[in-house]
Amino acid sequence: MSQDFTQDPELAELFARHHEQHPSREPFDGSRLDDIDPSFVVDFRAYDDVDESSQRWSTWLSVEPLSRGPEPRPDWLVTSQGAIDTDLGILKTGKEADVFLLERCDPAEPDKAVVMAAKRYRSTEHRTFHRAASYTEGRSTKRSRDERALKRKSTWGKTVAAGEWAVSEWDALKRLWTLGLPVPYPVQIDGTEILMEWVTVDGETAPRLAQTRPGPELLASYYDQLRDALALMVQDGIVHGDLSPYNILAAGERLVIIDLPQIVDLVGNVNGMDFLLRDCTNVCSWFRARGLRVDEHELFGDLMAHAF
Incomplete structure (x- = not known):
């Protein structure tokens, strides 16, 4: 004009x-x-300053390209440089990491705002995973200084450990998403923070499988979904390593697998087979307790047939 x-x-x-x-x-x-x-002609719009107590400018463009989610990317992603990240509160606490809800919104396009799950691993307060050495068999860091710090369990070693677990989960999420497995879409990683899809049911956080009481038909469907997911993982040479009804979300009629930092190599890790059998046992025990006739050894045998 x-x-x-x-x-x-x-x-x-x-x-x-x-x-x-x-x-x-x-x-x-x-x-x-x-x-x-x-x-x-440039449509210039001024943005208000962020409230530093609970907000920050979007970190989407400040991280390296490989630290952003795989393509094709979902249409709900907000990639605007003018977007603001707002902490909405804690969703879940854990020994190694806490999960928060975080809204990413461009004030110029409020109708496109998205809420994501922000998993933040602890650094100096980081507590090692139970039997962490067995999970990390075969893994190594790029720098000898970091290796020594990890072995000494020094303050820096704990910081390195937090970063290693975050990177491990990020890599697992990208790998499994690309394979077509039911995992949350990995949005980005920045240091020890992973942003990922918030899995919901009717606008609320999807319950864990352990919290559900599905009918016979849905129960059987859930088992088939998990068996197929495990088969795909085994075909790719990997094992969840800590699968249970507590790290599987029931998003309506579909299941979503979460908590993947301890993912192990089926063959490269000497404990790979043991982890797979334990995953099978945890899954089958829960389904069997709810009336579905399944056997962990039979499932293990079926999965091993996919592995070789």
């Missing part, structure tokens, strides 16, 4: 002086703005 700049005394004086200095040029009064090529 054009604007007559002569209505502003200061601008009018500025243009007048410019015309005196360059009399051969046609005076500019701002009346021909409609003739400007639209590609040169």
Whole structure:
């Protein structure tokens, strides 16, 4: 939309002086703005400062490209550089990490706001996983200094451990999502924080499988979904390592597997087979207790057939 700049005394004086200095040029009064090529026009919008106690500017563009989720990316992602991240409160506490709810919203497009789960691993207060050495068999860090710090369990070693577990879960989420397994979409990783899809049912956090009481038909469907997911993982040479009804979400009629930092290599880890059998036992025990006739050894045998 054009604007007559002569209505502003200061601008009018500025243009007048410019015309005196360059009399051969046609005076500019701002009346021909409609003739400007639209590609040169910028829709500038000012953003308010963030409330640093609970907000920050979106970190989407500040992390490396490989630290962002795999493509194709879901259409609910907010990637605007002007988006603001707002902490909405804690969702779940754990020994190694806490999960928060975080809203990412561009104030210019509030209808496209999205709420995500932000899993934040602890650093200096980090507590090692139960039998962590058996999970990390075969893993190594890139720097010898970090290796020594991990072995000494120093303050820096705990910081390194937190980062290693976060990276491990990030890699697992990307790998499994790409394989087509039912896991939350991994949005991004920044240090020891992973942003991922918030799995919901009717706008509320999806319950853990252990909290549900499905009927016979849905129970059988749940088991089939888990068996197929485990088979896909085994085909790719990996094992969840800590699968149970407490780290599986029931999102309506579909299951979503969560908590993946301890994922292990089926063959490269000497405990791989034991972890797989334990996963089978945990799953089958829960389903059997609810009336479904399943056997962990039979499931284990079926999965091993997929492995080789």
